[in-house]
Amino acid sequence: MDFLKDPVAFIAKVLSDLLAAFLPAPVVSVLLLIVGVVVVASFSLVLPLFLIWFERRVVGYMQDRLGPNRVGPEGLLQTIADAIKLMIKEDITPYGADKVVYNISPVLAVIAVISMWAVVPFAHNIIGTDLNVGALYIVSVGSLGTLAIMLGGWASNNKYALLGAFRTVAQLVSYEVPMILSLLVPVLLARSMGLNDIVKAQDVWFIFLAPVAAFIFFTTSVAEVGRTPFDLLEAESEIVAGFHIEYSGMKFGMFFVAEFLHAFTVGALTAVLFLGGWRGPGAETYPLLGVVYFMIKAFGGYFFVILMRAALPRIRIDHMLDLNWKFLTPLALGAIVVIALADKAMEPWLQTLQPGIAPWARGGVLLLANLLLVLVTYLLLSNSARRMRRAAERGASGGDGAGHHDEHHEEAPAAPAHGEAHTAPAH
Amino acid sequence: MTALQIIFLIAAAATLISGLMVVTARNLVHAALWLIAALFSVAILFVLLEAGFLAAVQVVLYIGAIAILIIFAIMLTRRVMQDTGPQTNQQWWVGAIIAVALFAALFVVLQQVVYPEVTTAIPPDSLKALGNSFVDPNQYMLPFELASVLLLAAMIGAIAVAGDKK
Amino acid sequence: MIPLSWYLTLAAALFCVGLYGVLARKNAVAILMGIELMLNAVNINLVAFWHYLTPAVSSGQMFAIVVFAVAAAEAAVGLALIISIYRRRQSVVAEEMDLMKW
Numbered sequence: 001m002d003f004l005k006d007p008v009a010f011i012a013k014v015l016s017d018l019l020a021a022f023l024p025a026p027v028v029s030v031l032l033l034i035v036g037v038v039v040v041a042s043f044s045l046v047l048p049l050f051l052i053w054f055e056r057r058v059v060g061y062m063q064d065r066l067g068p069n070r071v072g073p074e075g076l077l078q079t080i081a082d083a084i085k086l087m088i089k090e091d092i093t094p095y096g097a098d099k100v101v102y103n104i105s106p107v108l109a110v111i112a113v114i115s116m117w118a119v120v121p122f123a124h125n126i127i128g129t130d131l132n133v134g135a136l137y138i139v140s141v142g143s144l145g146t147l148a149i150m151l152g153g154w155a156s157n158n159k160y161a162l163l164g165a166f167r168t169v170a171q172l173v174s175y176e177v178p179m180i181l182s183l184l185v186p187v188l189l190a191r192s193m194g195l196n197d198i199v200k201a202q203d204v205w206f207i208f209l210a211p212v213a214a215f216i217f218f219t220t221s222v223a224e225v226g227r228t229p230f231d232l233l234e235a236e237s238e239i240v241a242g243f244h245i246e247y248s249g250m251k252f253g254m255f256f257v258a259e260f261l262h263a264f265t266v267g268a269l270t271a272v273l274f275l276g277g278w279r280g281p282g283a284e285t286y287p288l289l290g291v292v293y294f295m296i297k298a299f300g301g302y303f304f305v306i307l308m309r310a311a312l313p314r315i316r317i318d319h320m321l322d323l324n325w326k327f328l329t330p331l332a333l334g335a336i337v338v339i340a341l342a343d344k345a346m347e348p349w350l351q352t353l354q355p356g357i358a359p360w361a362r363g364g365v366l367l368l369a370n371l372l373l374v375l376v377t378y379l380l381l382s383n384s385a386r387r388m389r390r391a392a393e394r395g396a397s398g399g400d401g402a403g404h405h406d407e408h409h410e411e412a413p414a415a416p417a418h419g420e421a422h423t424a425p426a427h
Numbered sequence: 428m429t430a431l432q433i434i435f436l437i438a439a440a441a442t443l444i445s446g447l448m449v450v451t452a453r454n455l456v457h458a459a460l461w462l463i464a465a466l467f468s469v470a471i472l473f474v475l476l477e478a479g480f481l482a483a484v485q486v487v488l489y490i491g492a493i494a495i496l497i498i499f500a501i502m503l504t505r506r507v508m509q510d511t512g513p514q515t516n517q518q519w520w521v522g523a524i525i526a527v528a529l530f531a532a533l534f535v536v537l538q539q540v541v542y543p544e545v546t547t548a549i550p551p552d553s554l555k556a557l558g559n560s561f562v563d564p565n566q567y568m569l570p571f572e573l574a575s576v577l578l579l580a581a582m583i584g585a586i587a588v589a590g591d592k593k
Numbered sequence: 594m595i596p597l598s599w600y601l602t603l604a605a606a607l608f609c610v611g612l613y614g615v616l617a618r619k620n621a622v623a624i625l626m627g628i629e630l631m632l633n634a635v636n637i638n639l640v641a642f643w644h645y646l647t648p649a650v651s652s653g654q655m656f657a658i659v660v661f662a663v664a665a666a667e668a669a670v671g672l673a674l675i676i677s678i679y680r681r682r683q684s685v686v687a688e689e690m691d692l693m694k695w
Contacts, residue, residue, distance in 0.1 A: 136483040143491025435595050439603045446607055446630050450614035462626050469633045476644045481657055488661055493668045500622050500672040504679040515617045522616030530609040537601050549648040560651040567655045574662040581666035589673035
């Protein structure tokens, strides 16, 4: 067995040969399982050390300043310095807080994010566990993170933390709906829920087959993390920093790590579901090349998340919920219907083509269907915006007492304008 | 005692202990947390029963939606931040007697049943078969549509009952 | 191999625990939590029977999914009712909801 062809099996064989000398067989297999779990968890916990530095440097350059560049070469050790600072801070528990819940909630937030990495495929044979319901598993552990935030806000015994937690949970639970719907599109195109199967089915990257679904998944996942432009809940200028106001020291550090790791997981999942995961020239024969391609694509997704943070302003809570229920959810439902119809109707025609051209033909037709959907959405939105503008002008010229009506009508076109601003960058 | 049996015993113990803590906890939010532990243990049991899809749906639906809804309702319907006083009503001993008697009766019945030996294995594409059964007119398409209408009615009803009427 | 009777006994025990919760608790939300435990016990029963008796047919899993949907609908409407009652009567203790008897 070759290390280059199958690294995980090779290492497992070496370890089991080593341990079988002085341990019975079932214990060896359990130990190997534990080693695998520890490797996956450690990888996802060590990664934020690099991610936080990456983000701070990139955001710094986008804001025309240098990021941290003193501590260590090019500032790489800055995160370690910050971690040490957080660890030696005083561990405060507020008066009247529910101790057990207060301490558990940051741990639960980190657990929710690390568990997502158990099903992410790094290469065709390097994966934590190849669940056949991988896509649904990701949604289910994501909802554990929502729970952690709710508990953290309640356990702080602080009115403002509770309010912040309510708003956070309202946002997170609302944005789960279009996320699950848009997650259904790659599952539909790949005919399977397993993440490795989805990657293997991407002869043409799914972002070309279903750009609308990719846009919706990316936007709603960024909203699930709680990053700008959806970070109303924890921004310093909003309701006294939201649900984690009473957390300091390493507990806040855990929320912090969970957020950055979740942001990178969003980039990694977009890469797996829409950008072809580990696929690339030579990835089938050399799995380590697959890992390299996957990390490049995941960092590309993460860079896009950072770009959105640096460039976009924050959305208000009622605009945010309007955007979700009045724009993203109907668009996601429309995308599923259009793509499912187009894919199924094309199937008999695709059988008649040569196997080399068939994926590209499928990609072309689905891309056209998506562009048609985008065109229809744009026409609908511009019509409704025009109608609202006409009503506002009529209201302004109609009477003097209609001053405050103007404000209301001025705000209403802002929601579709936000929607259009979001449609524009992805196409 | 195979490994699977040990895992089953641990999961079953977790479920029952969490369930007991749900019904006896004084602080309602603690009871909700024990409920989440019980629901998670049931998801583990579903995995043991090789119904992975149901386990994932259990976590998404029960823990990610229903438990959060219950915690919201607890937080919106309390007058003080801490709970005081007993949480059981005056006839709790009648409830205990009924529950224990019912369990004793069920246990006796279950001991006397002759369990059939079935050797058909679970087909490898049971997930696809489940998905097909949702939309096949000869199978369960009608219950699927009825379930969606039920959920729509529940959604409209909840908004109508609990919505703010300005 | 885990015998089917173990699963059924566990489901019966969980059902009885939920039943005690419904019968003995004062707070309406706590009663709802007992109902959720009972529904979960039923689901364990259904999936155990599917796994051990008819694994080739998907009826068992389908029944469990319909029970999921019904439980979600009932929790939503029940909690909406509880919140509405709290707004009028400032209390969710089940014994105090006695307006229909004089």
